[in-house]
Each structure stands twice: as C-alpha cells, then as structure tokens.
Amino acid sequence: MTLTIDIDGTETEVAPGTTVLEAVRAIGGYVPTLCFDERLDAFGACRVCMVGIEGLTVPVAACTTLCRDGMRVDTRDETALRVAAATVELVLSELPGPPAQHTELAVVANALGVDGGELRWPGEQHEHVHDERHPYLALQHELCISCGRCVRACDEVQGAFALTATGRGFGSNIAAGLDEGFRESACVSCGACADTCPTDAITELTLLALDSEEASGAL
Amino acid sequence: MRFDRSVTTTCGYCGVGCRLEAHAADGRVATIAPALDGPANHGHTCLKGRFAHQFSRKRDRLTAPLIRGEDGALRSAPWDEAIALITSELTRIRDSRGPDAIAGLASSRATNEDCYVMQRLMRAAIGTHNIDNCSRVCHSPTSWALRQSLGLSGATGGFDDIEAADAAIIIGANPTEAHPVVGARIKQATLRGLKLVTIDPRRIELADYGVLHLSPRPGTNAAVMLGLAHVIARDGLTDELFLKQRTKGWAALEDLLADYTPGEVSRITGIRAADLERSAHIYAEATNASILWGLGVTEHRYGSEVVRLICNIALMCGKVGRPGSALLPLRGQNNVQGSSDMGALPDTFTGYQSVGDEDVAQRFEARWGVTMKRTGGLKIPEMFDAAVAGELKAMYIFGEDVAQTDPNTTHVIAALESLEFLVCQDIFENETTKYADVILPASSFLEKQGTFTNAERRIQRVEAAIEPPGEARTDFDILTTISKALGHDMGFASPAEVMDEVAQLTPDWAGVSHDRVARGGLQWPVAADGTDSPLLYAERFELPGGRARLAALPYKPPGSEASDEYPMILVTGRRLEHYNAGTMTRRTGNLELLASDWLELHPDDAERLWIGDGDLVSVRSASGRIELEARVTVRIEPGHVFTAFHFPEIRTNLLIGSSADVNTACPEYKVVAVDVRPVAEEASRTPAITGARRD
Numbered sequence: 001m002t003l004t005i006d007i008d009g010t011e012t013e014v015a016p017g018t019t020v021l022e023a024v025r026a027i028g029g030y031v032p033t034l035c036f037d038e039r040l041d042a043f044g045a046c047r048v049c050m051v052g053i054e055g056l057t058v059p060v061a062a063c064t065t066l067c068r069d070g071m072r073v074d075t076r077d078e079t080a081l082r083v084a085a086a087t088v089e090l091v092l093s094e095l096p097g098p099p100a101q102h103t104e105l106a107v108v109a110n111a112l113g114v115d116g117g118e119l120r121w122p123g124e125q126h127e128h129v130h131d132e133r134h135p136y137l138a139l140q141h142e143l144c145i146s147c148g149r150c151v152r153a154c155d156e157v158q159g160a161f162a163l164t165a166t167g168r169g170f171g172s173n174i175a176a177g178l179d180e181g182f183r184e185s186a187c188v189s190c191g192a193c194a195d196t197c198p199t200d201a202i203t204e205l206t207l208l209a210l211d212s213e214e215a216s217g218a219l
Numbered sequence: 220m221r222f223d224r225s226v227t228t229t230c231g232y233c234g235v236g237c238r239l240e241a242h243a244a245d246g247r248v249a250t251i252a253p254a255l256d257g258p259a260n261h262g263h264t265c266l267k268g269r270f271a272h273q274f275s276r277k278r279d280r281l282t283a284p285l286i287r288g289e290d291g292a293l294r295s296a297p298w299d300e301a302i303a304l305i306t307s308e309l310t311r312i313r314d315s316r317g318p319d320a321i322a323g324l325a326s327s328r329a330t331n332e333d334c335y336v337m338q339r340l341m342r343a344a345i346g347t348h349n350i351d352n353c354s355r356v357c358h359s360p361t362s363w364a365l366r367q368s369l370g371l372s373g374a375t376g377g378f379d380d381i382e383a384a385d386a387a388i389i390i391g392a393n394p395t396e397a398h399p400v401v402g403a404r405i406k407q408a409t410l411r412g413l414k415l416v417t418i419d420p421r422r423i424e425l426a427d428y429g430v431l432h433l434s435p436r437p438g439t440n441a442a443v444m445l446g447l448a449h450v451i452a453r454d455g456l457t458d459e460l461f462l463k464q465r466t467k468g469w470a471a472l473e474d475l476l477a478d479y480t481p482g483e484v485s486r487i488t489g490i491r492a493a494d495l496e497r498s499a500h501i502y503a504e505a506t507n508a509s510i511l512w513g514l515g516v517t518e519h520r521y522g523s524e525v526v527r528l529i530c531n532i533a534l535m536c537g538k539v540g541r542p543g544s545a546l547l548p549l550r551g552q553n554n555v556q557g558s559s560d561m562g563a564l565p566d567t568f569t570g571y572q573s574v575g576d577e578d579v580a581q582r583f584e585a586r587w588g589v590t591m592k593r594t595g596g597l598k599i600p601e602m603f604d605a606a607v608a609g610e611l612k613a614m615y616i617f618g619e620d621v622a623q624t625d626p627n628t629t630h631v632i633a634a635l636e637s638l639e640f641l642v643c644q645d646i647f648e649n650e651t652t653k654y655a656d657v658i659l660p661a662s663s664f665l666e667k668q669g670t671f672t673n674a675e676r677r678i679q680r681v682e683a684a685i686e687p688p689g690e691a692r693t694d695f696d697i698l699t700t701i702s703k704a705l706g707h708d709m710g711f712a713s714p715a716e717v718m719d720e721v722a723q724l725t726p727d728w729a730g731v732s733h734d735r736v737a738r739g740g741l742q743w744p745v746a747a748d749g750t751d752s753p754l755l756y757a758e759r760f761e762l763p764g765g766r767a768r769l770a771a772l773p774y775k776p777p778g779s780e781a782s783d784e785y786p787m788i789l790v791t792g793r794r795l796e797h798y799n800a801g802t803m804t805r806r807t808g809n810l811e812l813l814a815s816d817w818l819e820l821h822p823d824d825a826e827r828l829w830i831g832d833g834d835l836v837s838v839r840s841a842s843g844r845i846e847l848e849a850r851v852t853v854r855i856e857p858g859h860v861f862t863a864f865h866f867p868e869i870r871t872n873l874l875i876g877s878s879a880d881v882n883t884a885c886p887e888y889k890v891v892a893v894d895v896r897p898v899a900e901e902a903s904r905t906p907a908i909t910g911a912r913r914d
Contacts, residue, residue: 003499038255039262100450102221135808136270155265159406188795189266190399195252204270212220 003069008076014067021049021062024075030083031075034091035147036063037196040156046147048108050084052077059083085112089120091145094124094170095199100211104198105145107195118172124170134182137194138208139174145203146172150193150202162187227254227738228680229671230268231328231664232798235378235400236673236740237264237469241272241665241684248272248665248684259673260742265399266809268753272665274646274806275685281646281660282689293658293912300688301657305615306704308640308656312343313345321770322349322602322611325563326618327357327552330669330681332714333694334554335569335721337617338697342708343587348574348596349611352563352620353619355599356626357551359883360517362559364526368768369539371727372571373556376509376545376754377675377742378463381405383543386414386505388498390529391440391515391889392549395424396795397834398513398674401549405511414505416498418443419515420661420790421819421861422854431498435488436857437788438777438890441521443495444528445774446484449476450499451535457503458537465760466534476770485488487774489856491787497905503536507543514551515792518889520778523882527770534767540756550674552799553664557672560743561721562730566595567891570725570743586724598884599625600877603634618661618695619634620800622650623867626875626886627842644697647802660691663803667693669714670736672743672900676752678731762808777890778878781858785840785892787824789874790861797865805865816869817848820895825851828896838862843873846898860895 002013007024014023019042024031035046044064051062054072059080062073074080088109092099099106109115126142146165151174154163162185166175177185194202222242230237238257241797242249251272253264274280284301285293312320323345334352341350354362362372369375381387381404395402406428409415417427418440425523426432426460435443451457452473463471479552481492494517502508510533511637516525530546538544550556550800562568572579584590597605600620604613607630614635625631635641635654643655652658662672666687672678695717699709711717715733723729730751735741741751759765781788797804798812804810818836836849838860847862864871871879878887 135811136266154408158403159410183812188395188399189270190264190403191266191269192263195262195269204250207221207250210244214221 003067003071005067005069005071005073006075018067019063020051020065020067020073023067024051024062024073029075030111031062031110032106033063034088034108034145034198035134035149037149039154039196040149040152043152044149047087048084049055050080052080065096081112085114088112088114091204093119093121093123094126094145096128100200105198113169131181132205134189136189136204136206137182137191138203138205139176140201140203141173143199144173145199145201146174147198149196149198150174153196157192158188158190160188160190163193222249224684226684227554227680228664228682228684229673229679230264231553231671232267232271233398234552234555234674235259235398236553236671236675236679237268237400237679238679238881239264239268241280243684246685246737247276256738258677259675260400261404263400263403266796266812267399268806271798271807271809273808274803275663275665276688277806279647280688280691281648281658282691283660284406284690285658287656295588298692301659302701302704305642305657305701306730309345309613309705312640316612318346319349319596320610320612321345321347321615322597322613323615323618324556324599325350325352325561327555327558328618328664329554329558329694330667330714330715331554331557331561331672331678331721332669333617333698334558334563336695336698336702336709336711336896337716338561338563339705339709340702341615342385342591343589343655344702344705346589346591348565348592349602350563350596351565351599351602352558353552353624353903354559355884356518356624356886356888357514358517358548358555359559359885360523360880361526363883364523364530365548366571368527368530368534368770369756371744371755372559372857373676373743373755374545374547374674374826375539375756376542376547377677378547380405380509380543380545380547381408381413384408384413384505384507384509385543386416387511388416388418388442388508389425389511390418391517391595391690392511392513393419393421393423393792394511394513394522397551397793398549399795408647414501416501416908418861420856421874423798425758430501431494433490433494433498435490437790437859438519438779439488440516440519440525441528441772441773441776442484442487443490444477444525444532445476445479446488446495447499447502448472448480448528448532448535449479450481450496451486451503451532452476452478454500456499457535462535465765466767466769467764468771471771472531472769475773476514479774502532503575508538509545509547511544511547511549513549515790515889517880517885518887520878520880521775522880522885524770524772531769532769534769538755539767540758548674553673554671554674555636556674557670557678565598568724569721570892572725579711582724586720587707600879603631606634606637609637614638615634615642615644616651617644617698618647618804622653623800624864624872624878626872626888627877628870628873629843630877644694646691647806649800649802659697660687660689661697662687662691662693667695669695670718670733672815676742678736678743679739680733680736721839765805779876779889779890779892781892785894787857787893787895789838789840789891789893790859791871791875791888792861794863794865797863799863799865801867815848816863816866816871817850818895819852819855820849821855821857821859822851822853823857824860824895825849830895830897836895837898838893838895840874840876840893842876845871847867860893
C-alpha cells in the first residue's frame with residue numbers, strides 16, 4: 001500500500017510511515033532543518049522545518065509529521081517560512097557573532113533570508129567558553145544552540161552516552177560527562193558529535209587551526 | 220573554500236570498511252568525515268578512521284629510498300640506485316640459488332591492486348610461489364574453514380544482518396574496541412532488542428549489553444561450540460529439512476556430539492552448563508540469528524577447526540543464506556579479505572584458484588607469458604624457518620612489521636639476520652626495517668588509488684586525498700617498476716587496469732571494474748554483467764553437489780597450557796585507540812589518549828601475587844619476557860591476564876611461542892602460558908630479546 005501526497009503541486013507516492021520531510025527530500029525538494037540528522041530519530045525540537053498543510057490552520061514540523069493519503073504540502077507556505085525565519089533569528093540573536101559560513105546554521109539562515117543584519121530582538125549573548133583539553137575535539141559552548149544533535153548522536157549512533165544537555169532557557173548547553181570534558185567522560189572519541197554539530201559548538205582542533213590561518217591570511 | 224581537495228575513500232584501519240570523506244588543505248589531510256551513504260558505516264566512523272591521519276605527514280615518514288652501507292648505517296639514495304641494487308641482488312640470488320630462495324610478503328593494509336602486482340612480481344618476475352600476506356597470522360583459519368564448510372572464503376552476508384537478526388552470538392571478538400563502528404551497530408541493535416550472547420575469556424564491553432556472557436578458558440572454544448551443538452541436537456532444535464537437503468556429514472557429527480554433554484563441556488571450559496543450554500536455545504529458537512567471530516577464534520592451535528564447528532551450528536539450525544542469519548567473521552585489517560582474494564598466498568592465485576590446478580595455472584601462464592610450478596610455496600612461518608635453515612636467502616617485505624607483530628620474535632629476528640638480502644617497503648622505519656638492506660618509501664592509504672575489500676566481501680574504492688611525501692611513491696608504482704627492471708613488464712598504466720586483469724583471470728571477480736565499484740561497492744562474487752552477491756548460499760553452497768559439509772571434529776587441548784612454572788594464561792588483543800603495530804596510531808593524537816599498554820589482572824590474582832594496581836610486573840613465557848604496568852580489573856577471569864601488542868617498547872609478541880593452527884599455520888597468539896610477578900625495584904623497560912630464560 002502506498003500513500004499519494006502532493007508537494008508544491010507535484011504528486012508523489014510514499015510508503016506509510018514516511019515523514020513529510022523524507023517525502024520532500026525524496027523528490028529533491030528543500031525544507032530547512034536544524035535539529036534533524038538522518039542518522040538520528042526525528043526530534044522535532046527546532047521548529048525550523050515548518051511547512052504548510054492544506055486544511056490545517058498552523059504550520060507543522062516536517063520532520064515529525066507523517067504523510068497521510070491525499071495530503072497537500074506547501075513548503076513555501078508564507079506563515080511557515082515566517083515562523084522558521086523568526087526562530088532562526090532568535091537562535092542567532094544569542095550567539096556572539098554571525099555563524100561561520102561552512103556551518104549548517106549559516107546555510108539555513110541564508111536559505112531563510114536571515115542575513116545576520118539588524119536584529120529585531122537583540123538581547124543577551126553567550127560568553128566565550130572553550131574547552132580544548134581533548135587531542136582532537138574542541139567545545140565552544142557559546143555556539144551551542146541546544147539542538148540536541150550531539151547528545152543524540154552520542155546515544156543513538158555510537159552508544160557512548162557521554163554527552164548531556166544541561167541548563168534551562170538561555171543557560172541551556174551541552175556537557176561532556178558531568179562537565180569534566182571529553183577525556184574524563186565516557187567519550188570514546190568517535191567524533192560523531194562534531195560531525196553532526198550544525199554550529200561548530202563541537203568541532204575539531206585542526207579545523208579551528210585551519211580556519212584561523214585562513215582568517216589571518218585574509219587580513 | 221576551506222579545502223583544496225575532497226575525495227570519498229575507504230578507511231585503511233580495520234576490516235569494517237568505513238567510507239570516508241577526506242578533505243585536504245595545503246597538501247595535508249585537514250579533516251575526515253564519515254560518508255553518509257557508506258554501506259558498512261552508515262555515516263559513522265571511529266577515532267582511528269576519523270582522527271588518526273596525522274601520521275601521514277609526520278617528520279619521520281620515509282621520504283627517500285635508504286640503502287644500508289658496508290658500515291651498517293642507512294643512507295639516502297636515489298630511486299635508480301635502489302632499484303638497480305634490488306634488481307642485481309634478487310637476480311644474483313635467483314640465478315645462484317633458484318627462485319625459491321626468495322620470498323615476498325604482500326600487505327593486508329595495501330590495496331587489492333598493490334597485492335595483485337606484488338604476487339605477480341613474485342610469481343612472474345621472480346618465479347616463485349613464496350608469497351604470503353599477514354592474513355596468515357589472523358584470519359587464514361577462517362578463510363580455510365569457510366571454504367571447507369561452505370565453499371567460499373568470506374562472510375555469508377554483511378553487517379546489515381546485525382540489524383536484521385533477532386539474536387546473535389559473538390565469540391572471540393571485542394568489536395567496540397577492535398571494530399568500533401560494527402561494535403556501535405551491535406550495541407545499538409541490542410538497545411533495540413537484539414538478544415546477544417557474548418563468548419570471550421574477558422568480559423568485553425558488549426557483554427554488558429547482552430543477555431548472557433560466557434567466559435570459557437582460553438583455547439576451549441571447540442568444546443563450547445560442540446556443547447552448543449549438543450544442546451541444539453538434544454533438544455530437537457535442528458532444522459531437519461535443511462540438514463537433509465543442503466548438508467552432508469550429519470550422521471558422523473551427530474555421533475560425535477553425544478559426548479559433549481553440558482556437564483562435560485562445563486568441565487572442559489569452565490562455563491556453567493545452564494548458561495550453555497540457554498545460549499543454544501537463544502540462538503536456535505530465534506527466527507533469524509547470526510554468529511560473529513574474530514581472532515579470539517582463529518589465533519589458536521585448532522582455530523580453523525573451531526570455525527568449522529561454528530559453521531556446523533549455523534547449518535544445523537538452517538541459519539545461513541537469508542537476511543539476519545549470517546556467519547560474519549570480523550576481519551582484522553582493512554584489506555585482509557582482499558589481500559588473500561588477490562592471490563597473495565603461496566597456494567592460490569586470485570579468487571582462491573589453486574596453483575596446482577592445470578587449467579588455472581595455464582590461464583595465468585598465458586596471460587603473464589611465464590611458466591610456473593604446480594606446487595605451492597612457503598607460508599610466513601615456514602619462510603622464517605627456511606631463512607634460519609639457510610635455504611631462503613632474500614625477502615621482499617611490503618607493509619608488514621614482522622619483527623613486532625609476528626610470534627616468536629626472537630626466531631623472526633634470527634631469520635631476518637640470516638638473510639643475504641632484505642627489502643622493506645613501508646611508510647616508516649620499524650622493527651623489521653632494522654634488518655633491511657634497502658628500504659623503499661611507500662604510500663599510505665590516503666595517498667593512493669585502488670580498492671579495499673572489507674569483511675563483507677565488499678570491494679570499495681580508495682582515492683588519494685594527498686600526494687606521497689617527498690620522494691615516496693605509490694606501491695603500485697614501486698612494484699611495477701621493480702618488476703619491469705627484473706625483466707617482467709606488467710604493462711599496467713593504472714590500478715584500474717590491474718583490476719581489469721583480475722576480472723579477466725578470476726571467475727568470481729568477472730564483472731569487477733573500478734567504474735562499476737563506484738560509490739556503493741560490489742560484494743563478490745560479481746558476475747560478468749556486474750551483478751554482485753550481498754547474500755551467499757540462499758539456494759546452494761559452492762561445493763560439489765551444492766551441499767555444505769558438516770565437520771565432526773573433536774575438542775583438543777590448546778598448544779600451550781598452564782603449568783607449575785607458567786601458571787597463568789595470557790590472551791592478547793587490541794585497544795580502541797591503537798591499531799596493530801601502532802606504526803600509524805602511535806604517531807597521532809591517539810597516543811595522548813592512550814600512551815602505553817598494560818596487563819589486565821583479576822583482583823584475586825593481584826592479591827595472591829602481591830601486585831597492586833599500577834605496579835610494574837614481569838611477564839615470562841617459555842619464549843621471552845616483558846615488563847609492563849598491571850591494572851586490576853574484574854573484566855578478566857582469575858588465572859588469565861590480557862594485554863595488547865601496540866607498543867614496541869613492550870613487545871608483547873616476545874612471549875608468543877611457535878604453536879600454530881594445524882591447518883593454516885596461524886599463530887596461537889591467544890593462549891600463552893606465562894608467569895606473572897611484581898618487579899620490585901625500578902627496572903629497565905627494555906625488552907629482553909636475547910635474554911629469554913632457557914631451561
């Protein structure tokens with residue numbers, strides 16, 4: 001049995017259990033995402049993959065919404081895009097600077113037209129807190145947007161359960177173990193967290209060195 | 220742009236075969252990420268594949284050929300001079316002593332194409348079947364046994380069978396350390412409901428995620444397998460139709476199994492009878508169940524027989540040839556499957572075609588324009604014996620540090636010292652190159668092009684992210700150049716052309732080409748039209764009559780047993796952070812994560828021997844003695860000790876004797892009787908190479 005759905009005017013058949021996001025990607029469409037990683041179970045936390053569904057009054061998250069037969073999906077729905085853009089704008093407003101161009105966050109911000117110019121809701125920004133005690137992995141806590149991807153990659157891909165989401169609200173962040181750093185935690189240094197991080201909150205020391213070389217070379 | 224060059228390639232560490240996206244900047248690897256579409260790794264990799272790449276530009280990389288002068292010192296030399304010397308020496312020895320006075324080793328770390336040209340160099344340019352590779356010392360028993368029992372030398376399925384299975388048995392493998400990405404996949408599968416039974420002398424990490432852990436005495440795997448089979452037969456859990464239609468030898472096996480009651484097996488192995496019975500039921504009653512094993516099965520005196528006994532269990536339950544019911548050997552090195560597939564073995568050409576088969580031999584002779592003997596050459600341990608006996612005069616060792624990784628190190632060194640001429644082709648100087656007359660600077664997996672074949676029989680592409688450093692060359696370039704200098708021009712312009720020749724000469728690889736391997740890889744056998752084989756034996760086994768062969772092989776005690784003088788049993792293995800001889804990982808940040816080996820010891824033994832956690836201890840076997848730090852842990856059973864072999868300053872393999880598998884000569888690394896005692900004073904950590912006690 002398959003379901004027939006319509007995405008932006010294109011009819012497509014999907015298997016039951018397919019999410020709207022999977023259906024959109026299967027036909028080569030684009031919906032921005034932040035907390036989504038195909039290696040992990042859908043999380044539905046970031047509210048950036050918003051799409052319009054005919055018959056619903058509010059947009060829904062494409063990553064956690066299952067396709068229904070006859071569903072009509074609008075990935076260019078005005079309300080959905082406005083909500084997503086505002087969400088990303090709020091995320092950016094907490095960061096100490098614009099996201100590095102190679103990051104997923106920058107790609108999503110560009111796609112939603114959030115160019116990092118004048119912020120509508122300026123407020124408190126995260127202080128630099130760096131942890132470079134591991135030979136390969138660097139934590140840059142000020143870049144954490146609490147998408148939960150690293151924590152879930154550690155649990156669902158590697159199974160080391162070394163990372164934890166900590167704090168609440170503006171103070172939300174991540175910690176390796178009980179915040180004693182990667183080496184003292186249950187970390188097995190697989191790097192799945194750095195691989196999935198959309199902001200460089202967890203990245204590699206060699207890449208930081210490369211980026212700073214590049215930055216100084218550009219001066 | 221952050222990077223100058225980005226390639227999708229295949230990891231050069233273990234046999235899992237993770238697909239990697241390697242990015243380079245300024246001629247160095249900048250970062251490595253997992254390929255999301257990697258069939259074995261599903262967008263994941265471990266700290267070796269992802270991070271341990273800085274070795275590739277370490278200052279002590281070999282960047283020019285080195286020739287040993289009259290004074291014994293090495294000096295840099297131009298390539299022309301090194302090649303001329305190799306050519307003249309090998310020609311002199313061949314002409315005076317015959318081609319069988321020369322032997323070569325291919326590398327399970329190198330590509331299929333490298334291994335193919337290496338065996339062709341030895342067979343066609345030199346004229347000897349004295350070619351082997353390091354799978355001899357790890358999974359040769361698996362290769363041999365799978366061919367005997369089922370027909371083909373490879374896993375019956377792939378890693379996707381882990382998720383498709385309802386139950387699994389892991390025996391003699393520690394995947395979360397030695398095959399970390401498969402280890403993670405198994406762990407995730409257990410969290411989703413896979414019923415896992417782990418069988419290992421050590422309580423490995425996955426034991427904490429399984430339903431049952433059995434700790435047999437080292438060297439008693441055969442009894443465990445026979446016991447499981449006994450319970451399966453006794454409790455009517457066999458697949459009668461499968462046994463009748465698809466196997467041979469059941470009557471003899473059934474008779475043999477009668478002796479291996481749980482009580483008897485418990486006496487031999489030390490595991491509880493009830494645990495044995497429960498394990499047999501978990502495996503046999505599952506709709507689909509797989510068995511995975513590693514070197515803890517093979518590196519024994521009867522390792523090859525145990526692999527056959529593992530096959531028995533799967534065959535008795537009809538759990539072969541469908542998704543989720545697979546036999547999955549966890550191959551040790553990245554290309555241990557491929558190096559053997561490529562004929563870098565003394566008795567077979569590519570695809571395990573016997574050198575004694577007239578039709579096969581003629582096909583190769585016609586292609587290469589040479590004539591060859593119909594009898595096989597020397598296996599690795601036999602090469603060392605022949606060298607010590609003065610019959611073998613020259614060796615060409617490519618990508619293997621035999622003086623650190625092979626057993627009975629003292630004997631290996633004596634063999635290397637006996638040679639008139641030794642060529643080493645490697646990326647770093649190592650324990651073996653100390654005895655070399657010429658050292659050729661080769662390339663790592665990040666610097667060359669070709670294919671690796673992983674533990675799933677999957678042929679995958681390898682692409683160069685960076686260039687070889689300095690004057691170093693690709694192994695393909697070096698080996699074909701030397702072959703030409705010896706008068707045998709292979710005529711290959713690229714590794715892709717090597718694969719084309721393999722396809723033409725090898726029925727199981729008939730449809731393989733670099734273009735077809737592409738991104739997704741191909742699992743051999745590959746038909747001429749390019750159809751590959753993710754699953755083997757769905758309908759027939761690759762043996763006469765299409766039937767699998769059950770093996771009625773009794774338990775026999777291991778080659779080394781605890782005695783009054785050597786009362787403990789040493790088991791060796793790998794640590795997560797390092798890889799084999801450590802040549803690569805010790806030159807990366809992984810050394811910061813794990814700086815040395817240690818000896819694992821049970822608290823009861825520690826107390827009895829007055830050894831505290833962190834104390835320096837002496838470990839002595841009949842073959843040698845080493846010193847290292849002790850760590851007290853309940854993960855090991857009383858009477859057993861464990862260490863790895865990654866550090867030359869500890870040199871674990873000094874302890875290993877020459878006991879080996881009866882069918883394949885794979886060394887018995889996993890059972891060594893030793894004496895452990897504290898070292899009272901601050902002692903030297905220099906290993907005692909010649910100071911081994913003689914009784």
